[in-house]
Amino acid sequence: MPLPETGTLSIALGRCISAGTPLGPFEGTSFEGLTTASDTGLIHAVEDCPHLAQASSVRAVGFNLDASSLERLCTNWSCRWAVPDDGRWPVFLDALDALSRLWSKEEEEDTLPSEADVAAAAGLLSLGEFPEDEADADAWERHAEARACRDDLLALWRNPQHRLITAGDGLAACPWLRPWAEARMTVWAERRGAASTAH
Structure with a gap:
């Protein structure tokens, strides 16, 4: 898996942000991912994700982070997207982590x-x-x-x-x-x- 660029964080979005989470200012953030030939499968960050191992074909897909794409994000820890390390994402992810500890x-x-x-x-x-x-x-x-x-x-x-x-x-x-x-x-x-x- 390639290392994230300088000034970015590598985040398993499908693990860190559960479906239904309000995205606030992060709604609509653009990402690139991978999916199977059918347009209904999960969206993955890396081609070597174990969940893609049995796929007959894989294609690149661009998506905006929203309620529907959030439901399709792969939850495997290897599926990590780069997000800017500008202070906004870490604060959001820390808040979600703190909240997740309440209902774990x-x-x-x-x-x-x-x-x-x-x-x-x-x-x-x-x-x-x-x-x-x-x-x-x-x-x-x-x-x-x-x-x-x-x-x-x-x-x-x-x-x-x-x-x-x-x-x-x-x-x-x-x-x-x-x-x-x-x-x-x-x-x-x-x-x-x-x-x-x-x-």
């Missing part, structure tokens, strides 16, 4: 400590960070587990807060994304808040 599958796997564990940890740590009897190995272990429970709970609370702040910064930099993203941000924040306050 990854955060669904976070597991909160049980209510019983939290109550036990809070009760124990209210008496002190460490056991009074320095020779009691079991007490040291219980205190260590209580501190770990508290730390896990705090981390699970801070992580959503950090994600929301970062996503909010992205929306401030790319205001055309706000109507599209804010409803989902609100639902996500309420869901995460309900899960935390339940504990």
Whole structure:
């Protein structure tokens, strides 16, 4: 794959910008790509994309970035287009990355400590960070587990807060994304808040 020109970024647009994303000032940006003989296939950035391996013929195609072309962009990481490294594209892509972290599958796997564990940890740590009897190995272990429970709970609370702040910064930099993203941000924040306050 050829290296991008100086002053450009090499971006897997089909991966970074999901279909339905408002493009704002990037709407209509011209790109060159490759597609199969039928005009309905995916648009690829490079001829050696694995998804083109079985194609009987490949032809060059010019396209403007819009809702319809976005749906056709190949999502393989090898399909990378050059975009100007002028500050505008990086800000847009960073905003989309921050927003994608709000509704990624990854955060669904976070597991909160049980209510019983939290109550036990809070009760124990209210008496002190460490056991009074320095020779009691079991007490040291219980205190260590209580501190770990508290730390896990705090981390699970801070992580959503950090994600929301970062996503909010992205929306401030790319205001055309706000109507599209804010409803989902609100639902996500309420869901995460309900899960935390339940504990």
